[in-house]
Amino acid sequence: MPVSAIEFRDVSFSRPGRAQVLDHFNLSVEGGDVLALVGRSGSGKTTLLKLVNRLLLPDAGAIFVEGRDTREWEPIPLRRRTGYVLQDVGLFPHMSIADNVAVVPRLERWSQARTDERTRQLLELVGLPAQQFATRWPDELSGGQRQRVGVARALAVDPPVLLMDEPFGALDPMTRAELHAEFRRIQSRLRKTVIIVTHDMGEAFALGDRVGVLDAGRLVACDRPEEVAASAHPVVRQLLDALPSIPHVSRRT
Amino acid sequence: MRRLIEFWIAHRVELGALVGQHVLLVVASTLAAAAIGVPLGIFASRRPRLASPLMAAASVVQTVPSLAMFGFLLPVPLVGGVGARAALVVLILYAILPIVRTTVAGLRGIDPAVREAGVAMGMTPRELLRQVELPLALPAIAAGVRVAAVVGVGSATIAAAIGAGGLGEYIYRGLSMVDTTVILAGAIPAAALALLVDASLWWFERRLSARRRAGSRRIVTAAAITAAAAVLLSSGVAARRDRGAIVVGSKNFTEQLVLGELLAQTLERAGVPVDRRLNLGGTLICERALISGDIDVYVEYTGTALTAVFHQPVSNDSASVFDTVRTLYARTGRTLLPPLGFNNTFAILVRGADARALGLRTIDDAARESPRWRAGFGYEFVGRPDGYPGLARAYNLKFPQPPRVMDLTLTYRALAAGQVDLIAGDSTAGLIKGLDLVQLEDTRRYFPPYDAAAVARAEMLLRHPEVRAALESLSGRLTAEVMRSMNYAADVEHRDISAIVRDVLARPAPTIAGTLPSKPS
Numbered sequence: 001m002p003v004s005a006i007e008f009r010d011v012s013f014s015r016p017g018r019a020q021v022l023d024h025f026n027l028s029v030e031g032g033d034v035l036a037l038v039g040r041s042g043s044g045k046t047t048l049l050k051l052v053n054r055l056l057l058p059d060a061g062a063i064f065v066e067g068r069d070t071r072e073w074e075p076i077p078l079r080r081r082t083g084y085v086l087q088d089v090g091l092f093p094h095m096s097i098a099d100n101v102a103v104v105p106r107l108e109r110w111s112q113a114r115t116d117e118r119t120r121q122l123l124e125l126v127g128l129p130a131q132q133f134a135t136r137w138p139d140e141l142s143g144g145q146r147q148r149v150g151v152a153r154a155l156a157v158d159p160p161v162l163l164m165d166e167p168f169g170a171l172d173p174m175t176r177a178e179l180h181a182e183f184r185r186i187q188s189r190l191r192k193t194v195i196i197v198t199h200d201m202g203e204a205f206a207l208g209d210r211v212g213v214l215d216a217g218r219l220v221a222c223d224r225p226e227e228v229a230a231s232a233h234p235v236v237r238q239l240l241d242a243l244p245s246i247p248h249v250s251r252r253t
Numbered sequence: 254m255r256r257l258i259e260f261w262i263a264h265r266v267e268l269g270a271l272v273g274q275h276v277l278l279v280v281a282s283t284l285a286a287a288a289i290g291v292p293l294g295i296f297a298s299r300r301p302r303l304a305s306p307l308m309a310a311a312s313v314v315q316t317v318p319s320l321a322m323f324g325f326l327l328p329v330p331l332v333g334g335v336g337a338r339a340a341l342v343v344l345i346l347y348a349i350l351p352i353v354r355t356t357v358a359g360l361r362g363i364d365p366a367v368r369e370a371g372v373a374m375g376m377t378p379r380e381l382l383r384q385v386e387l388p389l390a391l392p393a394i395a396a397g398v399r400v401a402a403v404v405g406v407g408s409a410t411i412a413a414a415i416g417a418g419g420l421g422e423y424i425y426r427g428l429s430m431v432d433t434t435v436i437l438a439g440a441i442p443a444a445a446l447a448l449l450v451d452a453s454l455w456w457f458e459r460r461l462s463a464r465r466r467a468g469s470r471r472i473v474t475a476a477a478i479t480a481a482a483a484v485l486l487s488s489g490v491a492a493r494r495d496r497g498a499i500v501v502g503s504k505n506f507t508e509q510l511v512l513g514e515l516l517a518q519t520l521e522r523a524g525v526p527v528d529r530r531l532n533l534g535g536t537l538i539c540e541r542a543l544i545s546g547d548i549d550v551y552v553e554y555t556g557t558a559l560t561a562v563f564h565q566p567v568s569n570d571s572a573s574v575f576d577t578v579r580t581l582y583a584r585t586g587r588t589l590l591p592p593l594g595f596n597n598t599f600a601i602l603v604r605g606a607d608a609r610a611l612g613l614r615t616i617d618d619a620a621r622e623s624p625r626w627r628a629g630f631g632y633e634f635v636g637r638p639d640g641y642p643g644l645a646r647a648y649n650l651k652f653p654q655p656p657r658v659m660d661l662t663l664t665y666r667a668l669a670a671g672q673v674d675l676i677a678g679d680s681t682a683g684l685i686k687g688l689d690l691v692q693l694e695d696t697r698r699y700f701p702p703y704d705a706a707a708v709a710r711a712e713m714l715l716r717h718p719e720v721r722a723a724l725e726s727l728s729g730r731l732t733a734e735v736m737r738s739m740n741y742a743a744d745v746e747h748r749d750i751s752a753i754v755r756d757v758l759a760r761p762a763p764t765i766a767g768t769l770p771s772k773p774s
Contacts, residue, residue, distance in 0.1 A: 079373060092389075093367065093369075107374065153374075
């Protein structure tokens with residue numbers, strides 16, 4: 001059996017003074033797959049991502065990235081091999097767009113020429129021509145453009161794993177649909193192992209090769225989208241019923 | 254205004270030097286405070302539990318009056334003493350608080366998502382600090398540095414109290430001469446300097462927040478290098494002391510400035526090189542500076558030495574006081590030279606108009622009027638055992654309100670202006686004549702003698718017998734009349750002190766008695 005790219009084995013995690021976030025949680029993601037995790041606010045989605053790149057360590061159980069326990073990984077190399085797109089984008093406001101994208105290459109001490117070339121490529125990839133955008137500043141961009149920069153920044157050193165935390169949550173429906181299409185186009189070329197978390201079942205169905213449903217620290221379903229759509233589990237049904245008949249701008253969690 | 258401009262033109266070289274010293278003090282202390290305060294702020298923001306005690310300590314430091322701080326620091330080796338070094342230490346201590354505070358605020362104000370993005374990108378804590386946190390906190394830090402620098406321009410005026418120079422020198426000189434022109438001659442450039450510093454740092458701050466990553470980093474590096482250079486330079490300047498020169502000190506009022514200049518010129522006439530450290534904060538600072546060897550000689554008054562320096566009970570006999578004080582000084586490595594000739598005792602003063610209208614002649618007469626009067630005294634007089642409390646008992650003074658306490662030199666003005674009705678001044682003060690004040694007779698002999706005499710470091714006198722000979726040549730040469738006329742020439746006629754002293758010394762010894770020729774006008 002091939003080693004899963006990311007695997008959660010019997011993971012428990014709690015924050016002091018709060019309810020259990022993850023409770024004997026199991027999950028595996030195959031290389032090149034996109035797993036879309038859906039859950040309500042506070043269901044532990046962000047925690048789950050932070051456990052993968054060792055921003056957090058589990059109370060019990062273990063998380064394996066490329067077959068290696070996160071406790072054994074040095075945190076810095078692990079994080080540089082793991083692209084991370086944050087819920088709030090988190091672009092560095094004091095850096096130009098090009099500098100934002102070039103953060104990790106610079107940390108990795110790439111040559112200036114290689115960094116410039118890579119930055120240009122990435123900006124083209126996410127649909128922001130370098131000529132036009134490289135020297136601009138984050139606060140001059142629209143929300144959708146900033147999200148694209150966030151994706152480009154996460155992909156900068158070509159990490160095998162990409163973690164995305166509600167990446168399109170704050171966007172208007174048109175931009176969202178556009179970015180969903182962009183994401184599928186980019187993913188068809190790059191074949192990254194992706195975990196994307198969202199509170200929107202529609203988005204999960206649009207992006208995931210597989211869809212997982214989180215509830216009270218456990219995975220109540222994890223399967224191909226059509227199987228999940230057919231599930232009779234009450235939590236899954238509830239999330240499915242919440243799907244609007246026409247898309248609308250969801251509120252951020 | 255015309256007098257002010259004339260003063261500046263006449264003193265333009267000195268003014269330039271004082272402005273230069275002032276700027277150097279502010280720049281060096283602010284940069285050094287930034288070099289200490291920013292790392293301290295980073296440290297504090299990382300450890301919130303340590304942050305509050307740290308901030309509290311910095312706040313407490315800032316509430317200590319600067320003159321008191323100089324008093325504390327004087328005996329401390331390395332940082333203490335008299336001159337630019339001690340002034341820098343005090344200014345740095347004052348400047349640290351605003352810088353630490355804004356550094357902490359700047360770091361805490363960073364959007365957590367941005368910091369989290371840095372960590373998630375795989376930045377080490379150092380990379381996060383250098384590439385994300387510091388650049389984002391920089392505008393706040395720059396604002397703190399600006400506040401520190403502007404406050405520093407004001408605080409640096411106090412440096413003059415310990416002989417570190419700067420524009421405070423005019424302010425102190427003006428205060429002791431009760432000459433508004435001289436005060437303004439220092440205060441106006443200081444205020445202009447504060448505005449200039451504020452404006453230029455504001456411009457610098459705006460450039461920093463103009464989001465030029467590489468540029469701002471270069472600016473910060475340049476600033477850090479300048480800081481290091483300035484601190485090295487100024488500590489070099491502070492450490493430098495003319496080895497061979499005899500350091501003459503004085504306290505910070507006109508008569509002391511005159512006497513300091515008199516000692517200095519007397520030594521110079523004997524061919525001894527002199528370094529003037531005049532206008533030091535007060536008895537305490539002169540005393541500590543003499544002990545630490547920062548000054549070699551200054552003029553003290555026997556009564557002051559007896560009570561304020563050696564904490565001995567008050568005595569009224571001039572000769573026995575002199576002997577006691579000379580012995581006490583000798584035990585602590587100092588030599589009291591023969592009296593200069595005048596006794597500057599406290600003078601209880603009232604307005605001439607009151608004295609004539611009410612027929613006041615003695616302090617007993619004033620005691621009669623005291624229930625209707627208000628008294629004003631200098632800080633020293635209120636606290637000293639031979640000062641106000643004893644006086645009130647001896648003469649049964651009954652003022653309805655506690656005396657107003659203010660700077661000694663301001664009391665003369667307050668009396669003349671009618672804000673108070675009775676003050677304790679110096680019997681040799683030129684202002685007594687200048688402001689038409691009347692000295693009331695101390696019929697009960699309450700005040701101890703205050704014979705003026707130079708006190709010098711014994712070790713220095715041993716090495717330099719020529720200094721001793723020169724200082725002893727002044728013995729008995731200054732009568733009260735001479736002293737009062739010199740004070741009058743300085744305080745009322747606003748003549749240059751070194752010229753006044755030169756005139757007096759030019760007259761043949763030992764008969765310096767008599768009045769000075771008035772200023773030709």
